[in-house]
Amino acid sequence: MITITGATGRLGRLTVAALLERGVPADRIVAAVRTPDKAADLAERGVQVRRADYAEPDTLAAALAGTDRLLLISGSEVGRRVPQHRNVVEAAAAANVGLIAYTGILNSDTSRLALAEEHQATEAIIRESGLPHVFLRNGWYFENYTDNLAPALESGALIGAAGDGRIAAAARADYAAAAxxxxxxxxxxxxxxxxxxxxxxxxxxxxxxxSRQTGKDIAYRDMSEEEYAKALVAAGLPEPYAKVLADGDTGIARGDLTTGSGHLRALIGRPTTTLADAVAAALKG
Structure with missing residues (x-):
């Protein structure tokens, strides 16, 4: 039995689809979700749907019952993830899960990103649990950029604070295939x-x-971290989220979000999605 937490999220759904493509019987997949009604389409395909809320430990024992392998997809509530993840890990230990895989962040052990702190703490909790585990430290998604290209296309500029730092991004589907x-x-x-x-x-x-694919002259305008955060707030983002994104760009400039490991390509058995293909897919809508 393979259980996917957060299975109605974008990464979760893609992972369920990847498991089915690999021939895993649908009834051997558990979609552990906070709102089962949102997983009706998965249930129609034969996937088991069980309610599981990271913040409600009482829901987790039943959700993980019989689980051999568990994918813990990190929660979305930044600042609350450590206790929520601890709840899942403790429930997994009680259920004698045979393997727990956790989706963390690239270069978690050395990263100085603000976002890395909760991932570092979660990895420590998993190690201390004694459960067999594997850490899937995901880099940035192409979709972080391609899902919202309209402002750049309208203004003729991408903005950020990443300097000339390199980003080892891949498509969300690539990470799902690896999981x-x-x-x-x-x-x-x-x-x-x-x-x-x-x-x-x-x-x-x-x-x-x-620029190449649209025929428009689009430049990258680099800013300081503070300037970028202010620009994001002016564009309508909540200030705490804007600061997290700006901090992420500073991390890119430091090299926190790049890798030459080749691990993703090796796991999925093919080249990762290219920048050109990601941009083309986004422009096609």
């Missing part, structure tokens, strides 16, 4: 995978690719 490979394979316990795209790029290179 499915680990959940269905052997020999992964005790491993840490630094997952990122084959060809890291700079923001200037992203702007150049946008």
């Amino acid at each position: 499915a490979a680990v959940l269905t394979g052997d020999g992964h316990a005790g491993k840490t995978y630094e997952l990122g795209g084959d060809t890291p790029f700079t923001m200037a290179e992203l702007a150049a690719e946008l």
Whole structure:
């Protein structure tokens, strides 16, 4: 039995799909979700749907019952994730889960990103649990950029604070395929995978690719972290979220979000999605 937490999220759904593509019987997949009604389509495909709320430990024992392998997709509530993840890990230990895979952040052990702190703490909790585990340290998603290209296309500029730092981004589906490979394979316990795209790029290179594919002159305008955060707030983002994004760009400039490990390509057995293909897919809508 393979259980996916957060299975109605974008990464979760893609992981369920990847498992099915690998031939895992639908009734051997558990979609552990906070709102089961949102997983009706998964249930129609034969996937087991169970309610599981990271913040409600009482829901987790039943959700994880019979689980052999568990994918713990990190929660979305920044600042609350450590106790929520601890709840899941404790429930997994009580259920004698055979393997727990956790989606953390690239270079978690050395990263100085604000976002890395909760991932570092969660990895420590998992290690202390004694459960066989594997850490899937995901880099940035291409979708972080391609889901909202309209402002850049309208203004003729991408903005950020990443300098000439390189970003080893990949498509969300690439990371889902890697998770499915680990959940269905052997020999992964005790491993840490630094997952990122084959060809890291700079923001200037992203702007150049946008220019090439649209025929528009789009530049990358680099700012200080503070200036970028203010620009994001002016664009309508909540200030705490804007600060997290700006801190992320500073991390890119430091090299926190790049890797040459090749782990993602090795796990999925093919090249990772290219920048050109990611941009083309986004522009097609």
